[in-house]
Amino acid sequence: MTIKDVAKVAGVSIATVSRVINKDTSVSPVTTKKVKKAIKEINYIPNTVGRNLRKSKSEMILVMLPTLSNPFYSKILKGIEERATEQGYGVLISVTHHDVKVERKYLKMLTTKQVDGAISLFSKLSLQEINDLASNYPFVQCCEYTEDAKLSYVMIDNQNAAYEATQYFIKKGHQCIGMISGSFYASSEKLREQGYKNALIEAGIDYDPTYIMKSNYKPESAMEICQTLLQLDPAPTALIAVSDTLAIGAIKYLKSIGMEAGVDIEIIGFDNASIASLYEPSISTVAQPRYDLGTTSVELVIEKINNLHSVNKKIILPHEILFRESTTSKK
Amino acid sequence: MTIKDVAKVAGVSIATVSRVINKDTSVSPVTTKKVKKAIKEINYIPNTVGRNLRKSKSEMILVMLPTLSNPFYSKILKGIEERATEQGYGVLISVTHHDVKVERKYLKMLTTKQVDGAISLFSKLSLQEINDLASNYPFVQCCEYTEDAKLSYVMIDNQNAAYEATQYFIKKGHQCIGMISGSFYASSEKLREQGYKNALIEAGIDYDPTYIMKSNYKPESAMEICQTLLQLDPAPTALIAVSDTLAIGAIKYLKSIGMEAGVDIEIIGFDNASIASLYEPSISTVAQPRYDLGTTSVELVIEKINNLHSVNKKIILPHEILFRESTTSKK
DNA sequence: AATGTAAATGTAAACGATTACATTGACTGG
DNA sequence: CCAGTCAATGTAATCGTTTACATTTACATT
Numbered sequence A, B: 001m002t003i004k005d006v007a008k009v010a011g012v013s014i015a016t017v018s019r020v021i022n023k024d025t026s027v028s029p030v031t032t033k034k035v036k037k038a039i040k041e042i043n044y045i046p047n048t049v050g051r052n053l054r055k056s057k058s059e060m061i062l063v064m065l066p067t068l069s070n071p072f073y074s075k076i077l078k079g080i081e082e083r084a085t086e087q088g089y090g091v092l093i094s095v096t097h098h099d100v101k102v103e104r105k106y107l108k109m110l111t112t113k114q115v116d117g118a119i120s121l122f123s124k125l126s127l128q129e130i131n132d133l134a135s136n137y138p139f140v141q142c143c144e145y146t147e148d149a150k151l152s153y154v155m156i157d158n159q160n161a162a163y164e165a166t167q168y169f170i171k172k173g174h175q176c177i178g179m180i181s182g183s184f185y186a187s188s189e190k191l192r193e194q195g196y197k198n199a200l201i202e203a204g205i206d207y208d209p210t211y212i213m214k215s216n217y218k219p220e221s222a223m224e225i226c227q228t229l230l231q232l233d234p235a236p237t238a239l240i241a242v243s244d245t246l247a248i249g250a251i252k253y254l255k256s257i258g259m260e261a262g263v264d265i266e267i268i269g270f271d272n273a274s275i276a277s278l279y280e281p282s283i284s285t286v287a288q289p290r291y292d293l294g295t296t297s298v299e300l301v302i303e304k305i306n307n308l309h310s311v312n313k314k315i316i317l318p319h320e321i322l323f324r325e326s327t328t329s330k331k
Numbered sequence C: 001a002a003t004g005t006a007a008a009t010g011t012a013a014a015c016g017a018t019t020a021c022a023t024t025g026a027c028t029g030g
Numbered sequence D: 001c002c003a004g005t006c007a008a009t010g011t012a013a014t015c016g017t018t019t020a021c022a023t024t025t026a027c028a029t030t
Helices: A003-010 A014-021 A029-042 A048-055 A072-086 A100-111 A127-136 A158-171 A187-202 A219-230 A244-256 A274-278 A290-306 B003-010 B014-021 B029-042 B048-055 B072-086 B100-111 B127-136 B158-171 B187-202 B219-230 B244-256 B274-278 B290-306
Strands: A060-065 A090-095 A117-120 A139-142 A153-156 A177-182 A212-215 A238-241 A266-270 A284-287 A314-317 A320-322 B060-065 B090-095 B117-120 B139-142 B153-156 B177-182 B212-215 B238-241 B266-270 B284-287 B314-317 B320-322
Touching: A003 A014, A003 A029, A014 A029, A048 B048, A060 A072, A060 A100, A072 A090, A072 A290, A090 A100, A100 A117, A100 A127, A117 A290, A127 A139, A139 A290, A153 A158, A153 A290, A158 A177, A158 A187, A158 A238, A158 A266, A158 A284, A158 A320, A177 A187, A177 A219, A177 A244, A187 A212, A212 A219, A219 A238, A219 A244, A238 A244, A244 A266, A244 A274, A244 B274, A274 B244, A290 A314, B003 B014, B003 B029, B014 B029, B060 B072, B060 B100, B060 B290, B072 B090, B072 B290, B090 B100, B100 B117, B100 B127, B117 B290, B127 B139, B139 B290, B153 B158, B153 B290, B158 B177, B158 B187, B158 B238, B158 B266, B158 B284, B158 B320, B177 B187, B177 B219, B177 B244, B187 B212, B212 B219, B219 B238, B219 B244, B238 B244, B244 B266, B244 B274, B290 B314
Parallel strands: A060 A090, A060 A117, A117 A139, A139 A153, A153 A314, A177 A212, A177 A238, A238 A266, A266 A284, B060 B090, B060 B117, B117 B139, B139 B153, B153 B314, B177 B212, B177 B238, B238 B266, B266 B284
Antiparallel strands: A090 B090, A284 A320, B284 B320
């Protein structure tokens, strides 16, 4: 069932059929009716591949997630989808599982014209690759970015967020603060570590890298790290974890040795995962404006689709620290 | 940069270039080298849209998820991706957010030939729509199915899983067992409710529908339900929740009134979410073979891609009940 | 009546690949 | 030396659209 069949049934040319489908003006009401009837009659559905080839665009945006096991991305995606739909774009998702080969595979959809643009939530591509890609195709980053990369991105001020969290602990009197970071080599990790460091130094507290430990983001890993940190001398009295899952691991370990988060040790996580408010104790956390991160990233990529050589924008959205039971110590 | 440009640079016809790209035999080593050199020289990348149009296939499979906020799907997807890759297919994901309109929108990729097949993890389409679709396009279901639908699917035996969980409680002496179900009208909900009911009836225990309550799968909703259930007379001494998030909500409520899951009330959840083993207390749960559900669904859809009229397969994979702290009462 | 204008429709060339079929030329065997 | 074979390559049709341009027709203007 192609446009040709419709044309035959309706007794018009394929051009006219196409005009009707695309709501082109200048086709008489009578003909329009005939064509529409024919379309219904033979149950015709336009072939998007043919259309895309001719128009050389797909009206699709690719979203690249590092994993599906982190619900953090859910609201971002919602933002992406809603704004994309508004603008007439469809959204397709791919999951890289932190594998750069998979990432390259899906980014080929960009070079092979299967999608018009791509939003990366986490990339392991080299700076060189990113730049090559972004200079030739609409490609933007959301939440994480690659240092010095020449493309548009949107994220929060990770450094400042960690700085504020650390400062909060310092103001409360904590002299020894630990950090459970991650080993994904993400920009956010680096920036948060830097913010933590800056706050300490600024407060005249000795900065000791031993107190920053890298995890694989699994709670189990945070449990081990928490154990190690507590064996240090002096032991930290407050912890900053770069994700709520890590905060959970730490709290779990504390429980296992009879300590209580928010009483014996204070903890702040990152991301405001839904479990953060449900866990016992509930977890203080740095919340990101996830929906807006999503909508903004769509705007950035569409800007690039419309004009590949538009200026690269770096957008910083505001974060918010939510204080809950895990930071209720009076210390 | 098209195949024409390559042909010009290499001094051959486009057919020869195409042959080299597709590793066709019968092109001399000398010419092959020339063509490859030209491809590199002008940095040519084949346009997949053109290719797909001509070959009328996309080598892509669409996976339709109801949500991104449930990590349950992560391992299933992993299975899907790995098996699909093995078979030379790419995987694209779309999220319906439980909205049937969104579902239809993405399923258009099937009718418009943008993907070769689709795997649905949760559908709200009517039986009629499902049948229409599945009879014309490769479309299969995974984990959830639509009653009487004429298509292939793979899932666990939900009814029996709930039956076994209920029976476990009964054997332990529980006389009053509650169920926290869901209101998504999913097949799994219905089947699990039926299994629960059958176990009760078979054990000669009065079946009272008041003890089955529907949630929206959010922990908060389970908290309310748990409160209501405990006010019944008699109050249930064991609970079956159709997801681990619901089990968490119930446990959280119990804590809030000074009761302890696994001691005062026993609870079994579903899905073996990663948080189930990390929560305090850890949660007993019905685990599904997620990875295998994924790989199997790919096999089913590829079978349909290769032969749309192949017989519809209904595959049941084994589940497993994991007993943890939330079912440690000696009662 | 001749001419111009505009609306409605048709014709045919793209888009970028694959592939059936045709052609070329070198080589073989009788 | 000629017919036949086969490997290597080219020509052109095709996939299903959109769209620039051409054509037709009706009507208004002079």
